Amino acid sequence: MSKTIYATGKRKAAIAKVWLTPGSGTMTINGKTLDEWLGGHETLKMKVRLPLEATKQLDSVNIKATTLGGGYSAQADALKHGITKALVAYEESFRTILKPMGLMTRDSRVVERKKPGKKKARRSPQFSKR
Known part of the structure; x- marks a missing residue:
């Protein structure tokens, strides 16, 4: 049974659309691998992998994602949120x-608006x- 799970993660103005399928552990974001997409930002890569490492699903699910809006840091956080939601939809016991x-x-948290006179x-x- 090959079920595809869809979830949306958000952070600031960034949105990540995540499709999770059982597989070998490949991760594609905007048509690139995680290393190509985030380059040398090791802390952001760790942040994105965190939900997969916590549930020990790093090598057993494939992730295809598209991100838009915001900067790369907010997009990484949105992706982390989307992967988490997809994992919970995939296996309810991961929620605990x-x-x-x-x-x-x-x-x-989002950017506060500018007020008149400021x-x-x-x-x-x-x-x-004077």
Whole structure:
């Protein structure tokens, strides 16, 4: 039985669409391997692999993903969230492993909007006595 699981992960303005299938452990993001996609960012690669390593599925599921919006760091976090959601849909017992690690929660922090009379979101114009 070859079932394909789809999940969406989000972080800031980045969205990751993840398709998970049983297989040999290949990971394709935007048509590239993880190493090609993230280059020398080893910490981000570890972050993306974290849900797979926690559930010991690194060599038993194939992941095909597309990311859009935001920067590469936010896209990596969105991908991590999407992989986690896909793993839980694939095997419900993984939830007990991933939930305590804080991987099921979508990081809801987004950029604060700029307010009128301010230079940035909170930065006030410089005070001038004269």
